Amino acid sequence: MKWLLRILFAMLLLLALLLAAAWFCFPWYAQSLADRALAGKPFRVAVSGVGLPGFSGVGFRSMKVLFATPPDGCSDAAAYTLLLTDGSLSWHFENRDSSGSQALLPKAVNAAITLEADSLNLKPETNEFGFGDRKPKITVHIAVSRLNGFNISFKPLSATYPIEQATVTREKLRLEGVNFRVRLSAAEGWQQPLDTLHVAKLFSDGNPTPVGNFRALFGSKRDPLKPCTLTLTNCSLELLRWRASTERIAYDLKEKSSRFTLTMAEIPLAELPGFDGGGSKTPLATGRVGGSLPIEFQDSTVIVRNAVILAGKGTSILFYTKEKRPLLSFDMGNGEMLKNLNAKIILNSRNEKLSGLALSNLSATLFGGTITSTPVSFDPSANTTLLTLKLNKINALERVRLHGDFRGSLKGTVSGSIPLTLAKNGFSIHNAALHSLGGGRITFAPPATQKSAKERIFGTQKPDADYTFSEPELLLNRSFNGSTTVGFSLKQVLRKTDSGELLLLSPKGTLMLQHNRLNPDMASLSDFSAGFFGGTIAIEHLDYDMAKKSGETMLQVNNIPLQKLLDLQGTKKIYATGNVKGSIPIKMSGDLFAITNGGMNAEQAGQIIYATTPEERAAANQGLRTTYEALSNFLYVQLISSINMAPDGKSTITIQLKGTNPDFQGGRAIELNLNVEQNLLDLMRSLSISSNVEQVISEKALQMQKK
Known part of the structure; x- marks a missing residue:
């Protein structure tokens, strides 16, 4: 009996050893199993x-x-x-086992x-x-x-x-934040029941795209009549944080295609990127926008056909001064702001010069004109996206509204091209060329303080001024850091005040903004020139601090008729021919300016006639009478002048004349040195008195009519 127990024990031990060996060797024979x-x-x-x-x-x-x-x-x-x-x-x-059996x-x-x-x-x-x-x-x-x-x-x-x-x-595209509950069961025929599919974000070339937060209900059960169609229901996504939705997306597996229309939710324009940073007191936009995007999807290509963006009543974009006061706004209209929007988007372009989302064939009708785009290209070395927008007869000027101290009316269409470069740190513009055959009038009218009739007649000239311009052309460049250069030219600019008009013909120049990192308020004007009084004026360079209202420059004048300058002085008895040129240093501080060592010289010989009455000559002393007679028909060969003016308007003008008068002392050579001391600001003030009187009388008459 003992030997039987020993054999049984040996067999159990062997079995245990075999099980232990099998357990220990499992990693080596798991693959074979x-x-x-x-x-x-x-x-x-x-x-x-x-x-x-x-x-x-x-x-x-x-x-x-x-x-x-x-x-x-x-x-x-x-x-x-x-x-x-x-x-x-x-x-x-x-x-x-419900039988209650205790089997091994x-x-x-x-x-x-x-x-x-x-x-x-x-x-x-x-x-x-x-x-x-x-x-x-x-x-x-x-x-x-x-x-x-x-x-x-x-x-x-x-x-x-x-x-x-x-x-x-x-390849270049990546979906992140994909969430879905896979639930299959024999009871449901191994069909996935409806559940929510959520995709948080779409990336292209490692960069986030405007598309994200996609949600839809999806189940694997198909329509027996359309066995090759996958159906998504209750679909929604965010496009530039703008919620779009469609009730149903049916995707044909065989044709790899789908058609549906995205309905863009009506939302405040101020919630969209670019317009959401103004705050409640200084919003960057007002009103609401909505729209619809008909989509055709075919084998990784999205085609948008005849999309429409709608703007509600009161929709506009606002701009402010540095002091957060409204400066101007752009009226987006009421109705179809953007229509006939068409585009082709390749979701996974294999072209190394194109991004994963390649946009082409972009066109739309915008404010009565058209906007198109070149194909969007991608520079992988700089991680930037490039495109050029082309504008054709966009009715933009008439939608500009001025606020605060400004008002006006603008008309005309805008055309041109805007080359854009988009990157993570912003956007840049390279040689954008815009032009318009229109123009308009801008009025500067700051609030007036309460004054008596006497103060209004004999007081300072009102700062109100009307500026009329026509046919502007712009050449715009902007760097990623915000530095902006604007080359401009116009057909003409007319400045009109109570004291007269000032017309500049073909003004042009270059304006630089935000280019000085140490002083962002510094604006620079360079290569400015304009036709003025039949001649030209020019400024080579001006740095103007907009916060301090200060700057210095040199004003160059050329070929200016002498008679025009005399007319500015309000003289009625001096007639002159010939043109002058010169340089006038100007220093601006606040609302005042000063001139130091300015000078103008005649460009060629001319004539000066000082018309005096016999009574004036009889009342004058001998020296002044001689000057009157010499200038009665003075033929000058040299005219040299200098001017200095203090900020308060006090000025000194010296004039050196050389020439002859054939009717005086046998036409001998004459040299005259004239010194004129006056207050130019008082002179301009006196020139405005007549217009002030007319305005006061007109207002009194209007008040009498109302009574």
Whole structure:
């Protein structure tokens, strides 16, 4: 009997050793077990780094699953590779034998098998796309039944996979924040029930695009009449943070196409990027916008046809002064602001010079004109996007509204081109050329203080002025840091005040803004010139501090008729011919300016006639009478003048004349030195008295009519 016990003990020990050996050697023969179990199946599993199994699971370093989907009437056959790293396979059994049997091996159990890993990556053999997930957890429920003896059957019950913050890549494009709950069950015929698909953001070339926050309900069950159609319902997304939605998107798997219309929600314009930084007191935009975008999708190409953007009543863009006071606004109208919008967007361009989202064939009707764009190109070395907008007869000027101390009326269309470069740190403009055959009038009228009639007649001249301009042309450049250069030219500018008019013909020059990092308020004017009184004036360079209202420059005058300058002085008895040229240094401070050592000289010989009456000559002393007689018909060969003026208007003008008078002392050579001291500001003030009187009388008459 002892030997029987010994044999039994030896057999049990051997069995234990075999089990221990099998457990210990499991990592080495796990792959063979998997190959044997999956022989003849349409997929293959390769595992490495398998750990020692426990009672409820086993770990592994990597698991690669190769499988293929068969062709059907909607799509071709495809092969895929699924890779999991640093994962584990765990199991849990629950006895569902209701007979109450206490057998060692129950007849029916439910098994929950859970696959977890640090990462999951899925790619087709063609590398057409890639799917990645961090910390995936896939759970499969299986019913295990023992029929007769050790004859065991397996019946899958369900599978769940909550996708959270996954990514999908396709060459230059990347979807981030993909969320969807995969829930399959035998009870539902292994069809995915409706659940929410959410994609947080779309990236192109590593840069965020304006498209994001896509949501839709998706289920795998298809319409029997349209077996190749995948349907998404209750779809919405954000385009430039603008919510768009459509009730249904039907995607044809066979044709790889879809058609639908996105309805743009009616939202405040101030909520869109670029207009959302003004705050409640100084909004950058008012009103509401909406619209619709008809979309055609065909094999990675999106075509927009005849889209419409609507602007509600009171929709406008506002601009402010540095003191946060309204300066001007741009009226966006009421109705179809942008219509006939067409564009072609390639979602995954393989052209290295194009971004992952390649835009082309952009055109639209805007404010009665048209806007088009060149194809959008991408510079991978600088990570920038380039395009050129072309404007044709856009009715923009008439939509400008002036506020504060300014008012006016502008008319005309705008045409030209705007080359844009877009980057992460902003945008730049290179040689944008804009022109208009229109123009308008701008009135500067600051609030007037309360004054008596006497003060209004004999007081300072009103600062009100009307500026009329026509046919502006601009050449615009802007760097990423905001530095802006504007080359400008106009047909003419007319300044009109109570004291007279000032006409500049063909003014042109270059204005620089935000170019001085140390002083952003510094504006620079260079290469300015204009026709003036039949001659020209020019400024080579002027740096003007807009905050301090200060600056210095040199005003160059050329070929100015002498008679025009005399008329400015209000003289009625001096007539002159000839032209002058010179340089006038000007220093500005606040509302005042000063002139130091300015000078003008005659460009050629001319004539001066000082018309005096016999009474004036008789009343004059001998020296003044001689001057009157010499200037009665003075033919000058040299005229040299200098001018100095203090900020208070006190000025000294010296004039040196050389020439002859054929009617005086036999036409001998004459040299005259004249000194004129006066207050030019008082002179201008006196010239305005008559207009002030007319205005006061007109206002009094209007008041009498109202009574």
